[in-house]
Amino acid sequence: MEAPRPDTRGIVDPSGLLNRVRFRRHEPAEPLRRYIEWYWLIDWDLPEPYASQVVPHPSVNLTFQWDEAEGPPYAEVTGVALGLFTRKLTGPGRVCGVKFRPGGFRPYAPEAPVSRWTGRTLPAEEVFPAATGDAARTIVTPAADHARVAALDAFLLALPRTPDPQADLAITLVRHIRADRTVRRVGDLARAHGLSVRALQRLFSAHVGVSPKWCILRYRIHEALEHAGNRADVDWAALATELGYADQAHLVRDFTATVGVPPTAYAQGER
Template sequence: MSPRGVLHPDENALFVDTATHDPAPEAAPFVEFYWHVRWRTPKPHDTKVLAHPNVHLVFEEPEPLVYGVDRGLFVRRLEGEGHALGIKFRPGGFRSFTDGPIIDLADRRVPASRFFGPEIADVHRAVLDSDDPAAEAEAFLLPRLPAKPDPLAEEVAEMVGRITDDPSLTRVAEAARTLSMSTRTLQRLFAEYVGASPKWVLRRARLHEAAARADQGGTVDWAELAADLGYSDQSHLTRDFTAAVGTSPAAYARA
C-alpha cells in the first residue's frame, strides 16, 4: 500500500511495493517508522510524492543520503529492479544529529557520512544486502541516539501533529494561538526543528487530503472540498494544488 502523499497510488503500486516497520521503543522518540521500497519496472517510472515535514536517512545506491524536507514535488525515477530502506524521523527528531537548524537541509540531499561518519558506508552495504534491512539500520542507529531526547523536539513533533490533524486551523496565526505562542516563536521553532515553515506544513496537510480525495475515484465536489479544507474558495485550492502538483485537482483526478 502506498503511503499518504504518493500521487496516483494505484498506478504506483503496479511497480512499487512499500512496507513500513515500527521503531523499537528506544528509537520511537526520534523515528516515526522505517520504510522499505522495492520496485520492478519494465520501463522507467516516475514516483511522485508530496512530501511530509520529515527528514529521512535513506540507504540506496550508490550511497546513503539524508533527505531534508522537500518543499516542492519530490520525483524519483525508478528503472529496472531495486530497493531502498529509509528511516523517517519524527518532525524535530533529526535535530540532535546536526549542528545547524533543520531548515538548512530543506530541499537538499546530503551524504549521510556528514552526520554519521565514514563507517556508515559499511553499514550501507549490510542494510541493502540484509533480509531484514530495517533491523540492520536500527542496529546502526540505536547506539548513536542521544542519551535523552530533546524535550523541545518532542514538543515540536506534537505541534506538527496538532496543526495537521485539525482541519479548522488554516492560518499560522490561528495555529500559534492554539499552541499558546507567538507567530514568530512558532516560525522560529519550525525552522530550527522541522525544516519547513508552519504555513507550508498547514498547506501541505490540506493538499494531502485533496490528493487523497481525488485518488478515491468518483465525483469530487471541489468547491465543497475547498470549504472543508479551509480555503476561501475553489480557485484558491486549485492554485495551491496546481503549484504543488503541476496540474489542477480536477485534471489530476481524471489522469
C-alpha cells in the same frame, strides 16, 4: 506513539507505484519511536524506467539505497522537499528509508537548524559519519524485511542523540496541524499552545525545517490529493471550504502549483 499509517498520503499516482514496486512500512525499535515515525522499504525490478513522485511530508528522511545495475549501496539524507519530489526507478533496486517525525531530526543533528537541510539531498556521511557504504550494504542487502529492520535499528540506536524538549514540542505542534482540520491560521495555532507567532516560526525553522504555514498548506494538499485519487465525484468547492480555503480557486491554485496539474485533471488521470 501511533503505528505506521496504512494510507498512501502524499504519493502521486499510488496505484501506478504500488503496481510496480513492493512497498512496506515497519515500526522502529521502541526507544526510537519518539523521534522516528517509521521505516519504509521499497524493492523493484522494472523492465522500463518509472518516475515515482511524492508530495513530501515535512519530514527529513535518511535512506540507504542500492541501484543494483549502477553501483554499490549508498546512503543519503534528504531534507524537507519544498516541491514535488521525483525519483526515477529503473532495473532492479531497493531503498530502506527512515522517516523522522516532523521535528524529530534535530536531536540527531543538533549542531544546525533543520532548515539547513531543507530542499537538499546530500551524502549521509556528511551528517552521520557512520553512514558509510559498508553500513548501507549491511542494511539493504538482506532479503528479509526483519533483517533490514534489525540493521536499521542497530544503526540508529548507535547514533548519539541529544535530548531536546523543543523537538518534543515541535512534534506535538505538527501532529496537531495534521490531525485537526480546523487549524487554518498560524496565529490560532500559536495562541492554542501559548506561543507568540515569532516564537512558533523560530521553533519550526530550527526543528522542522519549514514554516508552520507551509505545514498547514502541505497537509491541505495531501487531503486534496487523497480525495482526487479515491473518488470520481469530488465536490471541489465543498472540499475547499472543509480544508479552510477562501474558495475553490485558491485550492485549485495550490494543488496545481504543488502537483503540476489541476485537481480535476489529476482525478481523471487516476480513474
